[in-house]
Amino acid sequence: MRVLAKDILEGKVTGEAEVSGWVHRIRDMGGITFVILRDRSGILQLVFEKKPDLTLESVISVKGTPAANEKAPGGTELRVSGLEVLSKAAPELPFQVNGDVSKTGLESILDNRLLSLRNPKIRSIFNIQATIVEAFAGFLRNQDFTEIKTSKLVSTGTEGGTNLFQVEYFDDKICLAQSPQFYKETLVAAGMERVFEIGQVYRAEKHDTPRHLNEYVSLDVEVGFIESEKDLIELEKGVLAHIFAELERKNKKDLDAWNATVPSADAVAKAPTVPYDECLSIVNAEAAKGKNPGGRIFDINPEAERIICEWSLKENGVDLVFVNQFPRRHRPFYTYPLDLGDGKASSTMSFDAIFRGLEITSGSRRHHDYQAFLEALPRFGLKTEDMGGYLELLKYGCPPHGGFAIGCERLTQKVLGLTSVKEASLFPRDRKRVAP
Ligand code: AMO
Numbered sequence: 001m002r003v004l005a006k007d008i009l010e011g012k013v014t015g016e017a018e019v020s021g022w023v024h025r026i027r028d029m030g031g032i033t034f035v036i037l038r039d040r041s042g043i044l045q046l047v048f049e050k051k052p053d054l055t056l057e058s059v060i061s062v063k064g065t066p067a068a069n070e071k072a073p074g075g076t077e078l079r080v081s082g083l084e085v086l087s088k089a090a091p092e093l094p095f096q097v098n099g100d101v102s103k104t105g106l107e108s109i110l111d112n113r114l115l116s117l118r119n120p121k122i123r124s125i126f127n128i129q130a131t132i133v134e135a136f137a138g139f140l141r142n143q144d145f146t147e148i149k150t151s152k153l154v155s156t157g158t159e160g161g162t163n164l165f166q167v168e169y170f171d172d173k174i175c176l177a178q179s180p181q182f183y184k185e186t187l188v189a190a191g192m193e194r195v196f197e198i199g200q201v202y203r204a205e206k207h208d209t210p211r212h213l214n215e216y217v218s219l220d221v222e223v224g225f226i227e228s229e230k231d232l233i234e235l236e237k238g239v240l241a242h243i244f245a246e247l248e249r250k251n252k253k254d255l256d257a258w259n260a261t262v263p264s265a266d267a268v269a270k271a272p273t274v275p276y277d278e279c280l281s282i283v284n285a286e287a288a289k290g291k292n293p294g295g296r297i298f299d300i301n302p303e304a305e306r307i308i309c310e311w312s313l314k315e316n317g318v319d320l321v322f323v324n325q326f327p328r329r330h331r332p333f334y335t336y337p338l339d340l341g342d343g344k345a346s347s348t349m350s351f352d353a354i355f356r357g358l359e360i361t362s363g364s365r366r367h368h369d370y371q372a373f374l375e376a377l378p379r380f381g382l383k384t385e386d387m388g389g390y391l392e393l394l395k396y397g398c399p400p401h402g403g404f405a406i407g408c409e410r411l412t413q414k415v416l417g418l419t420s421v422k423e424a425s426l427f428p429r430d431r432k433r434v435a436p
Helices: 005-007 106-111 120-142 181-192 231-251 252-259 266-268 276-288 302-316 370-380 389-395 409-415
Strands: 017-027 033-039 042-048 059-068 076-087 166-169 172-176 193-201 215-224 272-276 321-326 348-353 357-363 400-405
Touching: 005 017, 005 042, 017 042, 017 076, 017 120, 042 059, 042 357, 042 409, 059 193, 106 321, 120 193, 120 215, 120 252, 120 409, 181 215, 181 389, 181 400, 215 231, 215 409, 231 252, 231 266, 231 348, 231 357, 231 400, 231 409, 252 348, 276 302, 276 400, 302 321, 302 348, 302 357, 348 400, 357 409, 389 400, 400 409
Parallel strands: 042 076, 272 321
Antiparallel strands: 017 033, 017 059, 033 042, 059 076, 166 172, 193 215, 215 400, 321 348, 348 357, 357 400
């Protein structure tokens, strides 16, 4: 019977068993040889009476009997009676799979993706990510949301024109979607009311930073019949609290591998909502108290994101902050305006979530009134003819609605404390990297 390493370690198998996997480590002790076998469930020590002819990373299948050994990882080993080499690996490996990856450079990890993904600590990043995606979907399904899949080939951008990838489409030029923004709004207006999408989006960011990918997975939500961005913040708190609880429940080993912890549901509930102007005041006041106060901070830039999370950790015991009411000039044209008393509606019903010093989410209530939207267009230098299907969306009956998008890789990065968001993408795309 073929079983997993974990079944043997958990004592589920007592008689002869067969396990299959990769050769993780070989230790020749003269008389006997210890081989550490790795499969999807973990690692298991194999004991060979005679030295087997094996290379690291070869794929093998062995038969044997479990035996207790307190020196073996997990306290049990398998005394091998039969070996089959299913695929022999070349003796020279370009990447040390069983090494300490904290000492390996990011370029080497990404250049050797097939092998680096075999490293248990690196694999655990994607166990975490799988739970994030599953918990995101699970929470929303439970709240009566419908999962949608929309096209990534689009005729126009949604988030601004500068970071669009153009592609040839027969005799035409079109773009890769920056966001499913218009589709998710369309489907709310089409009567679905509550939708979510998990899908790739594309951003032609020219700069190389630890927070930018050119292709990432966007966890998108759109919901009808809301009053303001505050409804969305409450919804996102529910989503995040559920994701963190599921990570605690299912991925303790993966979190431990990175020495990572996640906020409790109580901590998430305590995350403050701070209006944009107040956030800048707090950030500047906190920066002035620091050892090296620099110039005034005028925007929620990466430094401000770090400072506001440190402030919230001190004040509220959680390094998660929702910043709302962004100025209109900072948000896309579809964002619902908010008049804070200047008579010019220069603010918006918008928000960002900042977690452990990094923006992980943007969201807002959207325009839903056709006339009001037409009147707002010139403010953004836009004409009705630029708007295509977006106008139709508003013209034929659209509920007040809004939504948000969480960057899946950024959330994974911050849960585990990874230095770069690229570590949280299986096959990251950046300015120089389109393979593997
Ligand atoms: P925005 O453009 O702010 O909003 O993106 C939402 C979230 O996506 C993540 N993100 C990225 N992750 C990795 N690499 C990038 N280059 C990158 N760019 C963005 C971030 C960010 O918070 N349509 C709106 C959402 C909405 O209002 O529903 C949008 O896409 O975590």
